Amino acid sequence: DARVAYCAHKVSYAEVERQITTAIARFDPEQAEKLRRQAADGRKLDIHTEAMSLEGTIEVSGTLDAQDALDLDAAINRLAADRKAAGSTESLDVRRAQAAGDLARGQDTLPFDGAKGGFETGLRPSSTTEKSIKITRVIDLHVHEAGVFGDPNATVGRSGRKPVLVETIREWCGAPDTVINLKPVRDLADHVHVAGYEHPDRLIEQDDLVDHHCVFPWCTRPAERCDHDHVTPYNKGGPTCSCNSAPLCRGHHRLKTHGRWSYDVLDRGTYLWHSPHAHTYRRDHTGTEPVLRQRP
Incomplete structure (x- = not known):
């Protein structure tokens, strides 16, 4: 339509989206409710603890309800402003980041008395019990x-x-x-062996320090969030020890137990995996490498 083409270039994409959303809410309320629920299901807050920088910083990202996000922004702005009033010379971005930490610890800044020309520095607990959260x-x-x-x-x-x-x-x-x-320093070359089925803490810690991740091919789940597997099953004579233990995430642990995958320990931290389809993979701290089968 010529009339639409005449004014289309004057309307922003955001405005078009808003008009569509308004029309759906007016003429198709069931679809509008479905879209609202889908948007709500997308809420999340990610703290990327696995990617700490050299300076000791961690990236945070997420999607919140609008009101929660606005309240959080207002609280962080207020604490950042209090830090500046108390004498902080850091940039606004740095003060906002520090304010987020204050909120996480349940702390608030001490009152600033601008009328008297003075202020107190430091932090106080914001809860009524006047106790800080211990981390x-x-x-x-x-x-x-x-x-x-x-x-x-x-x-x-x-x-x-x-x-x-x-x-x-x-x-x-x-x-x-x-x-x-x-x-005490954990000797990663030490051989830990126990008589029972359960992995002791010292063996779990040793596994985590040696392997860092789930040892299934290409898996990157951190070892501290994994199960600790008997490479040769315990009920088939496999001991609970350093040379027969490795971290596997829950999904790959089940795949190994019920999915006909198996693996051997070539050396501490180096494993050779065998798939149900006769494929072989070598996994160590550098990553995963397929092992080519030689033709007869």
């Missing part, structure tokens, strides 16, 4: 002596994570109410 973090540190005694830019390895700076660790340890519990 426990377990960090596996592998520190080179250069990081302890010399180079402040030396990195500290974390099991299953990207490296972080020694200076970042110092900041974490310097936070108020921090409690540090030191554990």
